[in-house]
Amino acid sequence: MHTPADPVVAARDIGRSYGTRRALDGLTLDVPAGSVFGLLGPNGSGKSTFISILAAMETPPEGELRVFGSKPAPALRARLGTVFQENTSDPLMTVMETLRLAGRLFGVSGERFRQRSMELLTAFGLEARAKDPVSSLSGGMRRRLEMARALLHDPELLLLDEPTTGVDPEERRALWGALLERERGSRTILIATNDLAEADSVCDVVAFIQAGRVVAKGTPAELKAGLRREALRVTWEQPSEQQLAVVRSWPGAGEVTLADGVVHISVDDASSFAPLLFELAPGAIRAVSIDTSTLEDAYFQHVGQRARVTAEVTA
Amino acid sequence: MSSFSAWSAMFVRDMQSVLRSRSQLYSSMLTPLLFLVFLGNGVSKGLSPSKLTAGDFTAYLVAGTVVMTSVFSATFSSASFYRDRDSGVLRMLLSSPHSARVVLFGKSLAGVCIGVVQALIVLAVAAPFVGFEWQYGIITGFITAIAVVLLLNIMLAGLAQALASRVQTMQGFHLIMNLALFPLLFFSGAFYPVHDLPMWLEVLARVNPLSYAVDALELSAYARSASGFWGLGLDFAVLGGVAVLVYLLGLTRTPRLTWSGK
Secondary structure, three states: OOOOOOOOEEEEEEEEEEOOEEEEEEEEEEEOOOOEEEEEOOOOOOHHHHHHHHOOOOOOOEEEEEEOOEOOOHHHHHHEEEEOOOOOOOOOOEHHHHHHHHHHHOOOOHHHHHHHHHHHHHHOOOHHHOOOEHHHOOHHHHHHHHHHHHHOOOOOEEEEEOOOOOOOHHHHHHHHHHHHHHHEOOEEEEEEEOOHHHHHHHOOEEEEEEOOEEEEEEOHHHHHHOOOOEEEEEEEOOOOHHHHHHHHHOOOEEEEEEEOOEEEEEEOOHHHHHHHHHHHOOOOEEEEEEEEOOHHHHHHHHHOOHHHHHHHHHO | OOHHHHHHHHHHHHHHHHHHOHHHHHHHHHHHHHHHHHHHHHHHHHOOOOOOOOOOHHHHHHHHHHHHHHHHHHHHHHHHHHHHHHHOHHHHHHOOOOOHHHHHHHHHHHHHHHHHHHHHHHHHHHHHHOOOOOOOOHHHHHHHHHHHHHHHHHHHHHHHHHHHOOOOOHHHHHHHHHHHHHHHHHOOOOOOOOOOOOHHHHHHHHOOHHHHHHHHHHHHHHOOOOOOOOOHHHHHHHHHHHHHHHHHHHOOOOOOOOOOOO
């Protein structure tokens, strides 16, 4: 019997293969009820596969999975709202027709549909575009429509698979503002993303996933707590392994990683490190920036794939 | 939330979609009509075919034209599976609490409906201008034609759906549809009577379900008597049986969500 205090999603050793490729490999996690839960990982780490399995759109995986205490099944989808990585609205339909179709598929009709659709169109700033074809909407508006569509039937669990892909920063802010202002606490939200800054600002709990398994989990604050206070980002021309080993040996130095010609060093006091770097590699240091440690630093510490993910995050 | 609500929503949505694609809507009726006007008149006047049981070749060709319209319509309607998959809509539809069959049923129903309406428009447009005999009377003949066209479109929708769920690309789908259906049209009696043909052609016509649709349509509108035709009883038995089987086959498999099917 599933109680409101139980995790909405309980996954134990979930495995899923496509041919010889292992998309999920022993993924274990609990998603607490009412939380905004972030699933972070590079492309291909298994996030979307896990969302598809939760939505009962994939064949039953290995391991044990419970959503609201039950095995994922088509009937359970009535309690889920899903925003997929790609847009799922027919460009030939209008905004209102898109919502009406979703309403009929999810059993929202009549007065409830009218009320709910107007409420959501207003919340997501689409009320003036209700009669416009989806093809005339900007990328950000389409994502907002996806969000409104997923929320129409008032789902208890909202699954968001990279919901802000292709959305500019202003639109992102508007989208998250509209969503979290209304929905935080009223339902459980599971977000799969590789945008670390976004996850840092919106998620209550975060799990880092790599190669189909969870490598770290906690609140953003907990995950950052183990880090040094500051992060040095050093544009360094061809540092040698010996030079990096020297940096690691300095008192107060934490994680030292190299990606795309940039050396990331977590430290307690960055200002004392900068002169040492210039002494160590005179002429090779092009730029040094000092930041406070972020979820990104925690992520790289756990996942250790800085190069790949940096490329994806900045792409 | 009822399945009725879901499949009727799909039906309405696909109907809207087709009605908005004007070029698709008109071309699938105009092409057969042009065929009828030019080939029908050309052969009728230029070659004066003597083996026809009644009327001229243009009148004879109407049944084949109606079948051809249904074939075009089913092909176009089923392309919506690929459009829905590529635009991501299929993913949203399959994330609803209903089974994939409910979604497919609503979509195919819209395809059948459009096909029937288009085929009957072609029949209604042609009827006043050609020498139909209406051996059972106009009303009974037209009602019989509606029943034939309905069964034919159910069969074609099932076939198109079965193919769309198994062929990955729209280009491949069109290729296979054309490869399968054009020969079937040629061996169906759509363009010439299949009686008194060489044995191998007559055998092909006998095993071709489209032949029974052509035969039934000829009997309901064009023919002066049942002589020289297979008969409505056999036509409806074959068409009905094949339509049910093929339509159920079309519902057995969900179209793939992605190129890789994963």
